[in-house]
Amino acid sequence: MTRPRTTLRVDPIACDGHGLCAELFPERVALDDWGYPLIDPTPIPPSLEAHAREAVSECPKCALRLVSGPGGAS
């Protein structure tokens, strides 16, 4: 059975390193030495999607988005 792979993507120009995303969605977002997001590309399961959406909507710079791509077997 295939499921769309949902991942979080950042626009590095828009991002200013506020870091809310890492606070709201630590399962997939860590911060680097300078406070900028390191996003784990592992697909986001339905159980975590709400957290991902919260990170996207709370980003002060609107730098995050959720992208869906065709997936493999899950």
Next chain:
Amino acid sequence: MTAAAVLGNRSPLLLAGVGRLPTLAEHLRLHGPLPQVADLKQLLLDAELRGRGGAGFPTARKLTAAASGRGRPVVVANGAEGEPLGKKDRALLRVAPHLVLDGAALLARELGAREVVIGLTRVVPELESAIRERSVREDRALFSVQRVPAGFVAGEETALVRALGGGPAKPTTKPPYPFERGLRGRPTLVQNVETLAHVALVARHGPRAGATTLVTLAGAVAQPGVHEVPLGITVADLLAGCGGVTADVAGMLVGGYFGGFAAPATARSLVVTPQTVGAGVLVVLPSSTCAARECTRVVAYLARESAGQCGPCAHGLPALARSVAACDFGEAARIASLVDGRGACRHPDGAARFVRSALEVFGEELALHARGRGCGRRDEGVLST
């Protein structure tokens, strides 16, 4: 002026005009008239022409993509040549401006574009004259030349398009790619000036034509400067055909500061293609120079040249430069991996590649510096910025 290398029995094509005036009359005498091309896309596909700006992207694919965009397309000729040691684009524009204009005109006609904007960081009088020589009826009205600010990332496609549109010479987020939405929101076909010259040769001589490429040689070589060489030869043959090297070789930088170092034997066996040599800068680093100081200078330059738009690059490259200067190479490797792939453009990737390849090729010498012993060599300034 620059030398054209004649390798084997092949005469230089792009640089056929070296030593002659770059006039329209001479151009037609050397290359013949520009024919009508029935199916330019197919011709470029058959020729397997790839871009000469560094990425080596297939030209036919880019053309097709721009043709599928919404709105009347624009053609941009990229002569910005950001590599400090790169000289090929300027040399080509001075020697064969009409070849570049021919190629641009062909692509414009194919796309139904009414504008070709040539982006340069310095004025090229030979190009201005060449444009004036073209007849209004044929294509003079197509061309305009625009100066853009110089800089390492200024020749990146989206940075060039942004600068031509009146903005800063800094990259933009992709997508959208220029072929979708570029200059003034139109589908924009950006091509390096050398690529355009190859389009003009292929149109005249067929898909087998123009299987050459321009390289800029620097460092411990007998004939520094711009050379036209056949694609598919090894770097060893390239150097042999251009007078060889002048000193014991510590390593070679392939692809300029956006490329990477290779050990002498590895470098010599590399096959010259648009994907392997990038924008064509090949620097032979002699053993006599201090590789640590040379690299320190380049990484500091790369840090200064960050557009400063993306955190990992704006912060990471200066940190990378500091760690290299301090001979903390473990930290340098860590930061290189941390910034790789995390910008809006490939600048941090290039810096990471430069540093990682330096650590690999000059590992022993760098270890001496890390232990505080130094290598005993002076900085000869081969990798100038």
